[in-house]
Amino acid sequence: MNWYSLSDLAILRELGSSLRQIRLNRNQSQQAVAEAAGIDRATLSQIEHGRPTSLLTFVQLLRTLEQLDLLDTLVTKAEINPLALARLAKKQRRNASPASSTPPPPPPAEW
Template identity: 40%
Template sequence: MTDISYKINNKLSDVAIEKAIGHFIRHTRKQQHRKQADVAKAAQISRSTLSLLERGETVTLSTLIKVLRVLDELQTLQAFEVKQQLSPLALAKLQKKERQRIRESGTNLNDNGTTW
């Protein structure tokens, strides 16, 4: 097997991306020295469905998730994680609250620093 690296970008067609995903699945499975039948059984899919996925054919998202889980590669989906971010306005409000002065309780100071 020749090791072909795919860089997924906007210029690739959908078919090319599906083939890159299939190549990743096949490569990962082979690196783990696992047979198609064993991975398919663990993922509760047919071996032919796994073969379709590895060839870059269209399969369901559920099938891809099952296979990634079995191969311990679910972390590849972290790119889809939505991270909460503060809006600039909310950030400014938080920073304003943090900048409040700390005053000594019960002591009033005049302009030259002495107590009244």
């Protein structure tokens, strides 16, 4: 699906329709899912029909439907720039300093 060709409201309708299909595939009623998510059944119905909702409500529904793994694609890990990594590698020590030829001084005598 080309998400960029859709309006924001059309995207919400697609997401709502997908949530509805997930719920139906799990053979759960709107009332049961709404109660488990802590929202009103009418709210769930509106979401399934593409009405705007809060991100919190959307996450509550994903959790209730055991679909939080769908969020994996939204989370990106910080990556280090390859040039910065090369600069760091140049700065790392590669050899230890040669050992000193003079022995360390003896510990002070205890009197």
